[in-house]
Amino acid sequence: MTDDTERHNAKMAKKKAARDKIMATKTDEKGLIIVHTGKGKGKSSAAFGMIFRCIAHDMQCAVVQFIKGGMSTGERDLILSKFSDTCAFHTMGEGFTWETQDKSRDTEMAQAAWAKARDLIRDPANKMVLLDEINIAIRYDYVDAAEVVAFLRAEKPPMTHVVLTGRNAHAYLIEAADLVTEMELVKHPFRAGIKAQIGVEY
């Protein structure tokens, strides 16, 4: 071996030892409250990736879309057509709130979605429940943040993962969550005049 290779291998061996030591202390399992927030892309896509991960492992799961348009209809159709046995899928609402301009109807829709979400979370058969774009519903006061947190603390079965997505996650949710990722926008093609494209945005 060259000196360079030897140095590299020694460094990697050290990293592996350090990593193995750390991982050995991570022994507990629990159902997590997971939040994807921030202005960047990937909040719903990453959550949807986890739902497909569950489907891949044949773990029963469910999706409630609080705002139509958070996930694409392509994703919904794929789940409904191929995986409806494993993953329940509920789309509530009529489109983004600034497209409907009817606060009382939006509130009613969001409340119906939240009632559906509670039922799905209470059912311990569901190993993961995704509340897509619920943060938007909370932000517009269609759903109460304190009520969501209180419900999750009191009624979420210990092993169920609940994933909540959307910009501007409420401070109560961040506080209650086990895993929070902020998707930060570094560069976006809209700024260069590129429109939303199939496969990327929807």
Next chain:
Amino acid sequence: MTDDTERHNAKMAKKKAARDKIMATKTDEKGLIIVHTGKGKGKSSAAFGMIFRCIAHDMQCAVVQFIKGGMSTGERDLILSKFSDTCAFHTMGEGFTWETQDKSRDTEMAQAAWAKARDLIRDPANKMVLLDEINIAIRYDYVDAAEVVAFLRAEKPPMTHVVLTGRNAHAYLIEAADLVTEMELVKHPFRAGIKAQIGVEY
């Protein structure tokens, strides 16, 4: 309508008008160079979500895993078993680099993955090609960042999307990319002694 509802509706109507105006200027389509980086979770999951979005739209796509373990075997098995007609899937490498401790073999594996990636990107039938964890291979000098950027600029078909994931994206890649998202770690359950769990991490 109450005053509150009227105010809300007026605000939403204004938002919708502003948004419609902005969206009307976004008319171009192009194949994007997309980078998911940062220390947070969701880089591979969000990329994988986009691959499933393509599959949902019946758009031909491909995945090259530069580091085994970036995506879970569950995800790979699901694609291989159900969607191999739409999405090619190649796993290269033998595990995380700190588990192999063999620089020359790692370099060989990464170079083989990069050669496969070039073939897949050159083929205009592929509408999206995901290079999962290529940033790690670049970081360890297994693959050259300048070469990757030069190849994408010269040979990527104009309508093909290429997604590159992994921490510590090279500055050349950030510069060349159309869309960059940094997944920032806000809170992680490992810190509370929780181990990697099925459906969440793999």
